[in-house]
Amino acid sequence: MTYKEVLDYLFSQLPMYQRDGAAAYKADLKSTWDLMEVLGNPQKSLNCIHIAGTNGKGSTAHYLSSILQEQGYKTGLYTSPHFVDFRERVRINGVMISEADVICFVTQNLQKVAEIRPSFFEWTVGLAFKYFQREQIDIAVIETGMGGRLDSTNVVDPMVSVITSIGMDHMRFLGNNLLSIAGEKAGIIKKERPVVVGTMKKEVKKVFLQKALEEESPIFFVDDKYAKEDYHNRNRALTVKTCEVLNSFGLMIDQTSIDFGFQKVVENTGWRGRWERLNSNPRVVADMAHNEDGLKEVNRKLSKEDYFQLHIVFGSVYDKDVDNIIEILPNNATYHLCAADIPRSMPVAELRDKFDSKDLVSTPYDSVGDAVKRAMQIADNKDFILITGSTFVVAEAMLLF
Structure with a gap:
């Protein structure tokens, strides 16, 4: 198989939550465990940090990976989804897995796992764990895809679990209130393994305290003084707390590595999609925020920008609470x-109806590319263009720059 044929197989023939939604969702981890067994249980050989949360888990994963690299650890990083290149999901010291290694893994295991019928996400988890094992990394930073308890990454026995935040997202699968969602995220807490929890409401903290008590797991909370900070500072505080916990359990992470890890996170890890500047004249920024809490943080960023006219390229998917998201969006923008x-994408006609009902100025387009190009045509150099609402909208937009 060629690399293209391998990707076509993974993308086209397998259930994929990001694309198909509920059709790709599995209600237990049996097939993941079966897959790990066939692969020789590579997850058992990994020292890892396991990260879940509604928002901030990607940021925290990249921060931790960068810091560990600065300290000299050979660091694996598994994140999802990808923006432009499938291989973004699996990195060692910031370098993406090679096309040859992707081909080799899939072709070697295609027949072995045929009866298991792994999903797209299970394949990528298996790929990452096997690759990290073969390359004998020192530590892996593993980001969950969705939830925690039933996420395919939740077959690891981590050095520490990290829970970044709890908000309203993926309610169809995780529950329609914060406590239910917290319960799903708490599923990554393992027996006698420490867990670090970000700033959150008192009633939500109780969910994690109870789970930690049941698992006899030491639990550490980020100081509530960071609760009113922007998401970068909250995620940084969580990252520092995690480093402190790792140090107390035998790792060596010094302040210099923490400082340089924060400074060089993009260089070290290839981090993309969070308030990323794609163009200067006019200014174009992309942010993958796709739920209420994420869009609130984007609004904070926007409030610090100086511009004449605001253009927002916006798209969403069916399982997001678009009605509530629209309530958060700026009233003074022109929407594309x-x-x-x-x-899974919500059709633009349906989006248009929702925007019209809120008296927001909007124009529908046939594609992400058309929307971005039109926004750039009518914006002048004093204007600001924001691309947001969906990871997949941002990913398609990135290809234009």
């Missing part, structure tokens, strides 16, 4: 509505 090229 679009749908990413995946089945």
Whole structure:
């Protein structure tokens, strides 16, 4: 198989939550455990940090990976989804897995796992764990895909679990209130393994305290003084707390590595998609915020920008609470509505109806590319263009720059 044929197989023939939604969701981890067994249980050989949360888990994963690299540890990083290149999901010291290694893994295991019928996400988890094992990394930073308890990454026995934040997202699968969602995220807490929890409401903290008590797990909370900080500072505080916990359990992470890890996170890890500047004249920024809490943070960022006219390229998917998200969006913007090229995307006609009901100025477009190009055509150098609402809209937009 060629690399293209391997990707076509993974993307086209396998259930994929990001594309297909509920059709790809599995209600237990049996097939993941079966897959690990066939692969020789590579997860058992990994020293890892396991990260879950509604928002901030990607940021925290990249921060920790960068810091560990600065300290000299050979660091594996598994994140999802990817933006432009599938291989973004699996990195060692910031370097993406090679196309040859992706081909080799899939072709070697295609027949072995045929009866298991792994999902797209299970394949990528298996790929990452096996690759990290083969390359004998020192530590892996593993980001969950969705939830925690039933996420395919939740077959690891981590050095420490990290829970970044709890908000309303993926309610169809995780529950329609914060306590239910917290219960799903708490599923990554393992027996006698420490857990670090970000700033959150008192009633939500109780969910994690109870789970930690049941598992006899030491639990550490980030100081509440960071609760009113922006998400970068909250995630940094969580990262520092995690480093402190890792030090207390035998790792060596010094302040210099923490400082340089924060400074060089993009260089070290290839981090993308969070308030990323794609163009200067006019200014174009992309942010993958796709739920209420994420969009609130984007608004904070916008409030610090100086511009004449605001243009927002916006798209979403069916399982997001778009009605509540629209309530958060700025009233003074011109909206360019679009749908990413995946089945889960909310059609632009439906989006337009929702925006019209809120008296927001919007125009629908046939594609992300058309929306971005039109926004750039009518914006002048004093204007600001924001691309947001969906990871997949941002990913397609990135290809244009």
